Amino acid sequence: MSTHTDRLHDRKFVRTFFTTPTAVKGEDDSAKMLRRAAQLSGIEAPDVWVPDNEDATAPSMRDEGIENIIDVLSEHGADVPGEIHPRVVWHRESPETRYQGFQQILELADPENGAVEHLDGVVIPEVGDIDDWKKADEFITIVENEHGLEEGSLAMSVIVESGEAELALGDLREEMGKPSNNLERLFLLVDGEVDYTKDMRAITPTGELPPWPELRHNTSRGASAAGLIAIDGPYDDIRDVEGYHERMTDNQAKGMLGIWSLTPGQVVEANKSPLPPKEGSWLLEVDDREIELEAEDDHYVYEGDAIELEEAADDRYKLSVGGDERELDSDELSQELLNLASYIPSLNDIVDSMEEFEAAKEAGKGAIAMERSATIVVDGVEVEISNDRMWDEATYQAAQTPITLFQDVYENRPDQHEDLEEMYGEDLVERAMVVG
Amino acid sequence: MSTHTDRLHDRKFVRTFFTTPTAVKGEDDSAKMLRRAAQLSGIEAPDVWVPDNEDATAPSMRDEGIENIIDVLSEHGADVPGEIHPRVVWHRESPETRYQGFQQILELADPENGAVEHLDGVVIPEVGDIDDWKKADEFITIVENEHGLEEGSLAMSVIVESGEAELALGDLREEMGKPSNNLERLFLLVDGEVDYTKDMRAITPTGELPPWPELRHNTSRGASAAGLIAIDGPYDDIRDVEGYHERMTDNQAKGMLGIWSLTPGQVVEANKSPLPPKEGSWLLEVDDREIELEAEDDHYVYEGDAIELEEAADDRYKLSVGGDERELDSDELSQELLNLASYIPSLNDIVDSMEEFEAAKEAGKGAIAMERSATIVVDGVEVEISNDRMWDEATYQAAQTPITLFQDVYENRPDQHEDLEEMYGEDLVERAMVVG
C-alpha cells in the first residue's frame, strides 16, 4: 500500500549532509576542496554531499563554482558513494537571486556538460512561504523539460531558515498533492539555524546559536507528515566533538536523524551517531550529568564522587546524592538508584526484546511487561535494581527505528560494509540485517 | 453566553483515562480484567474508563473483545462511576482497519445488545489529517442514525499519534463549526507518544520515550481553542511513581490536566495529582532539585547539605549553594534565599488569596501586591524572606483553575466524596465548594 507519507526516495534515512565550498580564491586549483570531498568514501563519506555554491562560497566565485561542480562531477561523480545535491543561490525576497539560482540549475543539469547523470537533486536555501517553494519547483520542472529529463527526476531539498518557511512546513502535506506542482520531488528539510537566528532577530550573550527546539520539532513533524527527511543545520564549533554528539542525541529524540557536517571529521561522527552501540551500558544520572558505570563481572560500578553510599545499622543505608543525604531501607535504596539509573541497549539487546514481544504476540498477548535488572555497586555496596516497561504493538514498532536505519545504511552504502563489520563484528551485522 | 470554546460535555475536567485489555487469551474468563476494572470505585476508579480493543488486546482476540465489552457493560455499566469510552481499531492509512472500526462501533451501540445505555462514546486511535477525523465522525453519525440514537450523542475522542494528527489540531476550531460534520461530538484529545515516536522515527539511547513537549503543548492548545479536554499518553514505567508525578506536574503546567493510566495504582495517583495539597509548604531549589522544608513552629527548616550558611563578623553571612560560596549582608542573604525559595499553597491558601483580591476589587483597585513571608532556618541561622506578586483580574482568574477542577470532581464523582473528605477534612471540602 502506498500512502502519502511514504518516502518516495531511494534513501529512507539520511545521516549526513556535508557541504563543501565550490570555489576558493587564491588556491592553484579553486576546485581543490571539491575534488577532495568527491573522493571520500566509507565512514568519512556523507549520505548526501552538497557542493555549496551559496554561503560557503564567496559571491564573486560562484560562476566559477558552478563550472567546478560540473568538472568534478564529470570526473569523480560515478565514484561518490552517497547522493549529490549541490546548493544553488535563492532568496524569497530577491527575484534577481532566484533567477540566478534558476540559471545555475539549468547549467548543472545540461546533459552536454556531463554532470547531470551524477546529479540527484539541488538544495534551495532561503525559501519563504509555500508559494516561494513552488517557484523553485517550477524552475526545476522547466529545467527538466528543457533538458529532456523526466519530470520530477531531480530532487529538491530546502533550507528552512526563516519564520515564513517554518510556517510553510505545516502546509506541505496538503500542497504536495496538488496537480499544479511537482512538490513530490521534495527530499530533505534542512534547518539553517544561523540565518534563521538572523531572521528571527535573536540574541544570545555569547553569540552562540539559540537551540531552537520548536523549529527542529516543526521540521521533523513536517517531514513525518509529508514523507520527507529532516536534517539539522551546521554545528559550527567544529572542535567540540562532545557538543556535536549531544546535539545529535537531542535531534534524534525529535525524529531528526540527520545533521549537517562541515568537515570529514564531523561526517564520521554523524554517520555513526544514530547507529545503536555494540555494547549495552548502565548510566547513573546526577544533577543532569550522566555517568557511565564500569562493567565488572556482571556488576556495574559507579566510580564518581557525586553519589555516596554507606551501610548503617538495621539494614538501613545512608545515600548522598549531590550533597543531599537521606537514610533509606533497602527497598527505598533500590527504588532510589533505579530512578537515577538507565540502560542503553546494544544492537543485540534491541533485537532480543523485539523477539520476546513477537513471541508474546504469537501467544495472544497484546502487551507484556519487559524487565531489565542489574547489580549496581556504589562505594562497595551492592544494590539490585530492576525495572519494568509495558510493551505493546506500538512499543515494538517504535523500537524498530534504529534497526530500520541500520538496514537502510547497509543496503545503500556498500562502501561502509567494512566499517560496520569492524564496529559490530560480522555476525552481529548479519543478524541485524534479518531481524524485524 | 455560549461560545465556541465552551466545553459541551458533562465533565469539564478529566484527570484519568484508564485502559483495560478487552480479551486476554489463556484465562478461564477472557473478560476477567475488564470485569474487575468495571467494578472499581472511589479514588481507584478513573474519570474515563477505556475498554481497549486496540493495542492492549491481541489482534486475534478483538472480536471476542467487543463481545466482552458488551457483556461487562450490560452487567456492570450502571455502577461504573466514571464515563465509558471503549477504544476501537482505526488507521489513517488502512481502509480495512477503518471498516473494522466502524463495525465494532456498530456492534457496541446496537440497542439490542444492551450496552449502549452505558456507552458515553468511543476512542479512535491513529487518526491522520482532519479529513480522516471526519471519516470516523461520519461512521459514528451513521451508527447513531442506524440505531435510532440522537445525532451527536456518542462522544468521539482521538489519539494523536502522528505528525499529521498533530497538524490537524490547528484546524479543529474552524472545522468543528461546519454543517457537513458532527465534530462537535469531540471530547478528549489524547496523546499517544509511543506510536507518535514511531511515526516521527525518533530514537533515544535508552529506548525511553522522548518528552515531546511541543506535541503536548499543541494538544493542550488545540483543546483550549476548541473546547475539548487534553490528556497525556501512557507512562509505561509503571513502578516509577515519582516519575509519573513529575510528568503530571509538567503536563499541568501545559494545561494538560489528565493522563492515561495503565493500572489502578496509576489511577489513584492521577486522580489526586491535580488537586491542591491540604497543607502548604516551602521549598528551596538547588541544582534543579527541590527540597521541601520542615515546618517547626512557624519556622521552615532546611535539612539538606547542598546549602550551608554561617554568620560571619559585622552582620555578614557566608552562604554556600551547591559548592559555590559567597559573603553577603543580611539583605543580600534574604534576597538570595528568596530566589531559591518557593511556596506551594494549600487549597486553603488559594481560597484566602482569591478573597483578598475580591475585596480589593470591591474597593476599586484593579491590581494589588500579594505578599507572602516566612522565616527560613539554614544551619541554625534564621532568615526572614518575603515576596510580592502583582494580582489583577487575570491573576485571580488563573488561580481559580484548581478550585474549578475540585468542584467539577466533587459534582461528578459522588463515589469520591469520602476520599476527598478523608484527604482534606469535611470543613475544607465544604468551603472549597462555595468559593469563587
Place this chain on the structure above:
Amino acid sequence: MSTHTDRLHDRKFVRTFFTTPTAVKGEDDSAKMLRRAAQLSGIEAPDVWVPDNEDATAPSMRDEGIENIIDVLSEHGADVPGEIHPRVVWHRESPETRYQGFQQILELADPENGAVEHLDGVVIPEVGDIDDWKKADEFITIVENEHGLEEGSLAMSVIVESGEAELALGDLREEMGKPSNNLERLFLLVDGEVDYTKDMRAITPTGELPPWPELRHNTSRGASAAGLIAIDGPYDDIRDVEGYHERMTDNQAKGMLGIWSLTPGQVVEANKSPLPPKEGSWLLEVDDREIELEAEDDHYVYEGDAIELEEAADDRYKLSVGGDERELDSDELSQELLNLASYIPSLNDIVDSMEEFEAAKEAGKGAIAMERSATIVVDGVEVEISNDRMWDEATYQAAQTPITLFQDVYENRPDQHEDLEEMYGEDLVERAMVVG
C-alpha cells in the same frame, strides 16, 4: 526593496512596554500614576507606554480612565519620549466588551479632545481568531474615517492570551495582504501569560506562571513572518530583578527582544537588557550555574568551589567538577575547560569580529574560522583554552542584530543619549553608530 516582512513602523525594535493604571480610586487625583508615568524620560522611560484601561484599572473606573488618558496626553503627550499606545477593553467572547472598546477608541481619537496627535495606536487585549482581530481593525478604520484621520495611521497591537490567538499567529502573514482589511496597522504582538494560563487551564504547584516556551516561540515567529515586533508579558515578581533578567535573556534567544514592565525599575532593566555589555567576560558553567570569572592582567580567575584543579605527576591533572573527579593530560584538561567555558563579547568585540569577516569576504573567502582564546586560572593552575567558530555570510548577519538594535535605540531615543554615553563612553557609542 520593500517586502512583506519589512517592519512598517518607525521603531524596528521595542524593548519596553510599560503599563500604567488609568484611574485609581481613593487618590485625590485618580490620574496621579498616569501623570507621573507620562513624565518619565531617559533610561526610565519605555519605548512604548501603555495607559492601561483594561486589567490594571478597576472596571468601575474605566470611564474616568479614558478621560484621564485624554487629559494627561493633552498636557504631557508632546514630551513623552517613547510611543503612546493605550490599552482599551476587548474580548473575543463578548460583543458588549468589544463595543465598549470601540467607544473608548472613538473617544481617545476624537480631535476635539486634543489627545490624538500624541496617540500612536491602541492595544487590543483578549483577541481570538484572526476574524476577531479583523473586527478590532475594522473599528479602528471606522474611527479613523469618522475623525478624518488617515486610514491605517493608528497602530494596533494585540495581547495574545488565548489558544485561539496563538493559532491566529500562523495566519497573519497571509491575512495582512488582503484588500478587505487594514491589518498592516499591526505593530506589537504581546504575550499575556496570565490570561493565557487561565485560558489553557494550566496549574503549577506554586501558582507561578508556566514558562510557555512554545507560545513565546510562536509569537516571535509570527512577528518575524509578518514584519511585526514580539513582546513578552508581565513578570509579576517585581522584586526579583535577577529572575527578570533571566527571563529577558531567555526571550532574546527566541527573537523576542521586548518585554512588559510593571514599574519604572523594570523599565530601566528592560531598556538595558538587550544592549551588549561594555566589557567582555568569560564564564564557566557547572551544574547549569554560570560563574563569571575575574579578569586579572589577561588571566581569568575562577573563584568558586564547584571546580577543583590540581597538578599531579607527569604533566597530568586532577579536575573535579561538581564532585565528579577525573585525571586528565593537559590537552584533555584544556578541552574539558573549553567545554565549560564561554565568552560574552562586548559591543567592541562584536564590531571587531564583523570587520574581520568583512575583510575576509573582500579577499574572496566565503567562510573563515574565528578564534577566541584565553588563560583561565583554577586553584592557581593556568590553562590555555581556545575555540574556533566558522563564520560565513549568515553568521555575520546574525551577529549584527544587537548592533542594529543599538542604532535603532540611538536614533529614536535622543533622551537616552546621555545614558548610553555614560554606559559605554562617548567613543564607543560613536563607533557603534557607524559600524555594519
